Amino acid sequence: MPIPLQSTGPSMKDYHCATQCSWCDGCGDYGIWTAIKRALVELHIEPTKTLMCFDVGCHGNGSDKLAGYRFHGLHGRVIPFAAGAKLSNMNLPVIAFGGDGASFSEGIGHFVHGIRSNYPITFILHNNANYGLTTGQASSLTWQDQPMNTAPNGMPEHTLNSMDFVFSLEPTFVARGFSGNIPQLTQIFKAAIEHQKHGFAFVDVLQACPTYNHFATHEYLLEKCYDANTEGHDPHCEAAKARALAMDSSKRIATGILYQREDVPNFYDRLKPREGKKTQCVDEVGKVDVGEFMEELV
Amino acid sequence: MPRISLKITGAQGQGVNSVGEICAKGLKHAGYCVFGYREYMSLIKGGHSSYQLDVSDQKIESNETTVDILVAFNHHGLERNINEVKDGGIVIHQTPMWKFSPEIQKTLTKRNIAVVYLPTEDILKKINGKPILGNVLITSVVWTLLGRDIDDLKGLVRAQFGHKGEELVKMNFTCIDEGVAFTKSAMSGDVDVSAELPPPKPQWKNHMLITGSQAMGLGIIHAGCRLYVGYPMTPASPLLSFIADEQNRTGMVIKQAEDEITAAQVMSGAMLMGTRAATGTSGGGFDLMTETLSLNGIIENPSVFVLAQRPGPGTGLPTWTAQGDLLLAIGSSHGEFARCVLSVSDAQDCFDLMPEAFNLAEEFQTPVIVMTDKQTAEALFTQATYDQKKAEIRRGKLVTAPAELKKLKSTDRYDPTVKDGISPRWLPGADAATFCSQGDEHNADGTVDETSANAIAQMEKRMKKMKALERVLPEPELLEVKNEKLKVKNDDLDLLIVSWGSNKGVIMDILSSAPSWARDRRVAYLHYTYLWPMKTAKLEKLMESAKQTILVECNHGGQLGMVIKMSCGIDIKEKILKYDGRPFFYDELLSNLSKLVTRNP
Numbered sequence: 001m002p003i004p005l006q007s008t009g010p011s012m013k014d015y016h017c018a019t020q021c022s023w024c025d026g027c028g029d030y031g032i033w034t035a036i037k038r039a040l041v042e043l044h045i046e047p048t049k050t051l052m053c054f055d056v057g058c059h060g061n062g063s064d065k066l067a068g069y070r071f072h073g074l075h076g077r078v079i080p081f082a083a084g085a086k087l088s089n090m091n092l093p094v095i096a097f098g099g100d101g102a103s104f105s106e107g108i109g110h111f112v113h114g115i116r117s118n119y120p121i122t123f124i125l126h127n128n129a130n131y132g133l134t135t136g137q138a139s140s141l142t143w144q145d146q147p148m149n150t151a152p153n154g155m156p157e158h159t160l161n162s163m164d165f166v167f168s169l170e171p172t173f174v175a176r177g178f179s180g181n182i183p184q185l186t187q188i189f190k191a192a193i194e195h196q197k198h199g200f201a202f203v204d205v206l207q208a209c210p211t212y213n214h215f216a217t218h219e220y221l222l223e224k225c226y227d228a229n230t231e232g233h234d235p236h237c238e239a240a241k242a243r244a245l246a247m248d249s250s251k252r253i254a255t256g257i258l259y260q261r262e263d264v265p266n267f268y269d270r271l272k273p274r275e276g277k278k279t280q281c282v283d284e285v286g287k288v289d290v291g292e293f294m295e296e297l298v
Numbered sequence: 299m300p301r302i303s304l305k306i307t308g309a310q311g312q313g314v315n316s317v318g319e320i321c322a323k324g325l326k327h328a329g330y331c332v333f334g335y336r337e338y339m340s341l342i343k344g345g346h347s348s349y350q351l352d353v354s355d356q357k358i359e360s361n362e363t364t365v366d367i368l369v370a371f372n373h374h375g376l377e378r379n380i381n382e383v384k385d386g387g388i389v390i391h392q393t394p395m396w397k398f399s400p401e402i403q404k405t406l407t408k409r410n411i412a413v414v415y416l417p418t419e420d421i422l423k424k425i426n427g428k429p430i431l432g433n434v435l436i437t438s439v440v441w442t443l444l445g446r447d448i449d450d451l452k453g454l455v456r457a458q459f460g461h462k463g464e465e466l467v468k469m470n471f472t473c474i475d476e477g478v479a480f481t482k483s484a485m486s487g488d489v490d491v492s493a494e495l496p497p498p499k500p501q502w503k504n505h506m507l508i509t510g511s512q513a514m515g516l517g518i519i520h521a522g523c524r525l526y527v528g529y530p531m532t533p534a535s536p537l538l539s540f541i542a543d544e545q546n547r548t549g550m551v552i553k554q555a556e557d558e559i560t561a562a563q564v565m566s567g568a569m570l571m572g573t574r575a576a577t578g579t580s581g582g583g584f585d586l587m588t589e590t591l592s593l594n595g596i597i598e599n600p601s602v603f604v605l606a607q608r609p610g611p612g613t614g615l616p617t618w619t620a621q622g623d624l625l626l627a628i629g630s631s632h633g634e635f636a637r638c639v640l641s642v643s644d645a646q647d648c649f650d651l652m653p654e655a656f657n658l659a660e661e662f663q664t665p666v667i668v669m670t671d672k673q674t675a676e677a678l679f680t681q682a683t684y685d686q687k688k689a690e691i692r693r694g695k696l697v698t699a700p701a702e703l704k705k706l707k708s709t710d711r712y713d714p715t716v717k718d719g720i721s722p723r724w725l726p727g728a729d730a731a732t733f734c735s736q737g738d739e740h741n742a743d744g745t746v747d748e749t750s751a752n753a754i755a756q757m758e759k760r761m762k763k764m765k766a767l768e769r770v771l772p773e774p775e776l777l778e779v780k781n782e783k784l785k786v787k788n789d790d791l792d793l794l795i796v797s798w799g800s801n802k803g804v805i806m807d808i809l810s811s812a813p814s815w816a817r818d819r820r821v822a823y824l825h826y827t828y829l830w831p832m833k834t835a836k837l838e839k840l841m842e843s844a845k846q847t848i849l850v851e852c853n854h855g856g857q858l859g860m861v862i863k864m865s866c867g868i869d870i871k872e873k874i875l876k877y878d879g880r881p882f883f884y885d886e887l888l889s890n891l892s893k894l895v896t897r898n899p
Contacts, residue, residue, distance in 0.1 A: 019745050051571070051726040056737075063734050064745040069726035070734040071570060072744075073563075074593050080560040084567025084575065085726070087551050088525060092571075092727050110563075113556040273545045273552070281524035281551055281573035282725065287653075287691055288548065290516045294683045297506035 009044030012037055019064045026218060028128060028179030028207020033062050035182045036095070036124070039189035040068075043093075050093045053082040055107070057099035058133045058209075059126040076107025079114040082121050086196075087268055088281040093193050095122045101131040104140040104160055115169040118199035120266040122192045125202070127162075128209035129216055136212030143215050162204065163246035167239060167259075172199040174246065174259040175235075178225040179207035180218055184255065191257055199266035206253065224249070229256035236260060299811045300496040301354040301884075303362050304440065307379050308371025311343040313433040317369070318349030319678075320437050324454055325353055326507050326680055328446055329498025333803070334507075334678030335361045335881075340532070340616040346374050351678075352884075355496040356810065359644060359679065359803025360884040366493045367443060369436060385409045388493065390439060392418040392432075414484050421476050431473045438477025442485075444493055448478055506645075506681050510674035511536035513645040513681065514604065517652030518576055519548050520684075522691055523602075525575035527553040527564040532616050533672035534578040534606035558583035562590035562603070569600050570735055572696075572725035574656050578604030581623045582613070588631040591665050595635025597735040598712065598723070598760065600659035600666075607671040609879045618879030619672035621799050624857040627667045628830045636662060636719075636763035638771070639830035641669040643802040645679035647827065653689035661694035662763050663723055669829070671852070673800040673881040695722045703730040708743035712736075714755040719762030764831055771828040773836040777802075778822045779809040791844035792819035793895060796837065796870060798826040798858050801850050804882045813888060815895040826858060834866035841868060848894055849873045852881065 015037040023029045040050060047068035054063040054070065055078035063072035073081050082096035103111050103125055114123065130148060131137040138148040138155040141162055145154035166174060173195040177185040185205065192201035206225065208218035228245060229235070235242065235257040242259035268274060304321065308314045315336070322332045333352045339345030352361045364384045370376045370391040380402065383389055389411060396415065398406065406413065416439055418432045434455065441451045455470045508516075515537055518526065528538040542552045551568075555561040561577040568575035579587060584605050594601040605627055609620035627639045638658050642648045651668060659666040697703055703724060711733040713721045724730050734744030739756060741747035774796075793816070795805055805823050809816065824837060841847055849859045849870040854877045859870045874890045876882055 047732050048729055049727060053567075061746070063736065064740075067732055069732045070736075070744070071567075071597070072734060072737045073597075074589055074737060077559060077563050077590070080555070080563035081567035081570075084525070084527070084564035084569075085571040086567075087553075087564075088568040088571040088573040088575070089727060109556050110560060113560070268551075271551060273549045277549060281568065281575075282571055282727075284524050284549075285522040285572075285574050285691065285693070287686075287689060288519050288522055289686065290520050290684070291686065292547070293516055293519075293544070294506055297508050297512070298504055298683065 010041055010046050012041055014047055015040065015066050015068060017064065017066050021065050022061055023058060024211050026208060026210040027058065028205070028209065028218070029059055029062060029126065031179035031182050031185065032059070032124070032126060032205055032207065033065065035185035036189055037066060038182070038186040039193060042186065043190055043193060045093060050095065051085055053078050053085065053094065053096045055096070055098035055102045056133070057102055057126065057131070059097050059099055061133070076102040076105070077110065078102070079107065079110040079119070079123060083114065083117070083119040086119065086121050090120065090268055090280055093122070093196055095124065095193065097124045097126060099132070100125060100127045100129060100141045101139040104162065112169060115166065115171045115200050115202065117267045118172055118264060120196045120199055120268055122196055122201045123203070124189070124192070125204045126207060127204050128207045128213055130209055130212050132209050132212055146215050149212070161247060164243070166202060167243035167246065170239070171202055171259065172261050172264050173201035174242065175202070175257045176204045176206065176246065176253070176255045178221050178255055179205055180222055181225065181255070184227055188257060195260065197266065198262045199264060221253070224253045225255045226252050227256050228254035228258065233258070299354055299356050299358070299807070301352055301358060301362070302493055302495060303350060303352045303365040304367040304369070305348055305350040305365040305379065305382065306369040306371070307346065307348040307375035309343070309374070310338055310341065310345045310347045312371045314347050314349050314371060317433050317437050317440070318351060320454060320458075321440055322351055322507055322678055324441060324446065324451055325351070325444070326502055326505060327454065328450055329500050329502050330355060330495065331358050331502050331680045332507065332678065333358045333360065333680065336676050338617050346378060348379070353495065355499045358807060360807040361881070362885050363883040364885065367440065369440060380406075383411050385411070387411050388443060389413045390416055390436070392416045416480065421480065425472050425476060427469060427473055431469065434470050434473045435477045438474040439481050442478050442481035444495055448474060502680055504683070506683060508645050508679055508681050509536065510642065510645055510648045510670060510677055510679065512540050513648035513679070514642065514652060514670065515540040515544070516684070517649040519544070519550070520649070520686065520689055521574060521653035521656045523550070523574040523576050523656065525551040525553070525565070525568045525573055526577070527555050527561045527575070528578050529555050529558045529561050529583060531580045531583045533608055533675040534580050534583070534604060536675055537578050537604065537606070558586040559590065562587035566590055566594055566599055566601050570597070570726070576602040576604060578606060580606050580608050581610050581626060584623070584626065584630070591637070592631035592633050592635065593737050594665045595631070595633065595637065595760065596739070597737055598663040598721070599735065600656075600663055602655050602659050603665060603667045605667055605669050606675050607669065609877065615879040617672065619800070619852065619881050620877065620879065621671060621852040621857070622854070622877070623669070624829060624853070624861065627669055628861060634757070634761065636664045636760055636767065637830065638662065638664070638666045638767055638828070639669065640666070640828045641799045641826070642674055643799050643825065643827070644674065645681040648674065649684050650688065651827070653691065657690065657692040658767070660696065661692055662720060662767055663694065664763055669799065671800050695720055697722050697724045697730070698728070700729065703728050706730045708733045710742070711744060712740060712742045712756065712759070714742065714759040716759070718766035719759045720766065768831040768833065771831065771833060773833050774824050774826045776822050776824055776836070776840070777806060779806070779812070790820065791822055791840060792846065793821040794840055794844040794847045795821070795823045795850060796826070796847060796858070797823070797850040798829065801852065801882055804884055804887050805850065807884055808888050808891065813892065815892055829858070829861065832861050832865040834862060834868070837862065838866055838868060846896055847872065848891065850882070850887070852876050
């Protein structure tokens with residue numbers, strides 16, 4: 001693959017941070033961490049010109065492993081925080097990161113309304129199909145019957161079909177990547193960041209958890225994942241077609257940009273009060289005259 | 299202080315509020331101070347509701363338990379509210395063939411209460427009017443009973459319906475004339491059915507009629523808040539509705555969130571990015587927000603939470619009032635962190651305190667909780683237009699100048715060595731060294747750091763802000779009434795009343811009325827606006843000389859008293875507490891105080 005020569009903008013070095021990574025050997029987070037930095041660099045986004053918001057989980061421990069304006073919040077709550085930040089300053093790309101534990105259990109309501117609202121943000125799901133940081137409990141995406149910490153007999157509940165669920169919410173951008181394929185993941189992240197102008201970009205990143213996930217391992221994912229786009233899948237297809245492709249992981253797992261539409265306005269662009277405004281909410285802090293309102297109450 | 303009161307009762311959805319509002323407007327225009335109070339149930343149609351107006355030529359911010367005029371839209375009002383009519387009062391109803399039990403009738407006669415049947419249906423049939431005109435008819439009857447000029451009422455009706463065409467206005471006028479004719483004929487009979495208002499005072503004419511929620515909404519808008527997010531919950535919903543309704547004029551981003559956690563998070567994200575944002579809820583919703591409150595404590599993020607109280611626990615009494623959440627505001631959320639808690643009390647500081655709340659949040663980079671209650675949120679105040687020069691926008695140690703930004707290091711953000719614990723703050727997007735707003739315990743640049751030395755340094759940094767806050771927050775305000783009847787002979791206080799929030803109005807109305815026990819004595823009210831960190835120096839000084847101190851609160855435990863005791867050891871033993879969902883009424887608190895006040899020779 002030819003690597004474009006870049007003479008302006010930031011380099012990988014600008015995203016460098018002295019804090020050493022603390023993830024387990026072979027953790028998928030390394031690949032995602034590398035790809036997001038790479039994507040930002042290739043998009044010429046300076047570390048000062050983005051806000052990266054981290055949920056709580058192993059991925060969240062990455063909040064101090066790179067440069068840039070960052071936020072590390074509460075378990076399950078990263079989407080509304082990132083949305084509030086973005087709506088206040090549409091000039092900055094806002095990227096939210098969350099795990100499958102937080103996003104499909106405690107914070108699932110936020111996830112639903114994030115997609116439904118079509119917030120102009122990118123959401124990157126670190127999907128290792130378990131709660132890693134709290135030592136390997138089952139998440140809603142853990143395969144049913146897998147013995148896990150707190151569930152020696154496997155979880156009685158069936159596994160949530162995340163892609164079926166996501167597509168039911170009428171998303172405007174759905175992609176899937178694999179932490180072991182950093183070049184592809186970089187391209188997906190770039191598209192997902194650029195999609196912010198159209199709305200909520202959801203990227204499901206399948207990743208290994210070498211310590212606790214003994215079913216969907218790195219080798220398993222390496223074997224099953226394929227790049228659907230290079231095989232001719234057009235993300236601007238009918239939602240039903242993309243949904244079927246995303247849901248069927250029986251033989252192979254389709255990765256790449258699975259679905260995208262640009263004809264639905266994002267949340268901010270639908271706000272009538274903001275129509276034609278050249279300023280951002282962050283530029284508008286100052287005393288507002290309420291004389292007109294008072295007159296009406298006399 | 300001369301005062302009369304008027305209560306309109308009926309099923310929710312029957313027009314109780316619209317009659318109440320038009321009467322309030324008319325009386326204010328005529329030159330009276332009006333204070334409106336709504337009671338209703340947590341349902342949309344059919345529940346028994348009421349709208350009470352207490353009226354005076356002087357400032358009035360309380361209601362009485364009894365009324366001079368009772369208007370009953372249906373027979374429920376006649377059954378449930380008949381005992382609330384004063385001796386010599388008037389009841390107007392529209393229930394055909396209504397008969398009180400002989401027992402009640404006897405009492406009514408004895409108490410000289412006039413009961414007037416208004417044949418609304420017959421009158422409307424006669425003039426070929428739609429049922430909706432019943433509201434105008436009732437209003438015109440009340441208007442005439444109060445001895446007001448009918449042209450004033452017609453002027454109001456024209457202002458309200460003029461845009462809908464002359465025909466509708468004419469129909470309304472016919473209806474008003476019928477109401478006047480009916481009342482005049484009723485007044486010429488044996489019964490005396492005219493309520494006496496003192497002469498009007500023109501000063502009230504250019505006042506606003508405003509609810510506490512509207513006042514707070516205007517304060518929020520005035521403060522430069524650009525994003526408001528909330529989840530519907532009484533009594534915080536009227537604030538959300540008001541701000542949302544005005545969004546096209548203010549240009550604000552308004553978000554009705556999927557839950558209160560979302561609301562708190564969206565507000566926090568917006569604040570971190572650097573705008574001014576707020577959220578509002580009631581106790582149950584606030585419970586859900588508390589984890590986010592704590593997060594804002596550790597990431598040192600300015601944040602503004604409006605906590606509109608209603609009685610709990612659980613769903614409690616959803617549409618009623620309380621002051622039961624003071625300890626919640628002060629003590630909620632895990633961990634220890636700096637916070638500021640303040641409370642509004644009336645339409646004046648609903649407006650004035652909102653810019654201050656944002657200022658304190660930004661100056662101290664920490665959560666600020668603004669408390670209100672259903673009584674303040676939904677009461678209708680006669681309020682002078684606000685002085686817009688007064689408010690300041692203070693953003694604390696926010697760095698925005700490019701030259702200053704260039705000098706910043708990442709480790710300045712949470713530098714634990716700074717004075718008062720307040721470190722520089724700069725915003726995402728700024729051309730400066732970057733940092734992490736870190737919810738884990740962190741060192742100076744937001745890197746996770748679990749060492750003992752760092753944990754101590756950062757805890758102490760953040761808690762220093764509490765001391766700094768304490769230094770700048772005003773002491774509670776000592777309010778006294780200058781009244782010729784209250785000839786004070788000594789400097790020492792005979793009686794000190796201590797309270798907070800919406801009780802201010804009723805307490806001040808009582809002091810203004812110069813009750814017998816206050817004459818020749820020095821009586822004062824100490825009003826707590828800033829509740830946390832708690833300031834007690836002034837209270838301690840006053841209590842050294844005060845002969846008697848009484849605590850007044852709308853809760854069961856005397857929560858302000860508990861916070862005072864916790865803060866300085868003083869136990870205010872004499873308490874008047876109320877926890878039935880109703881605010882203190884004027885006559886009720888007056889009587890409670892009268893019982894407690896000791897008159898030493």
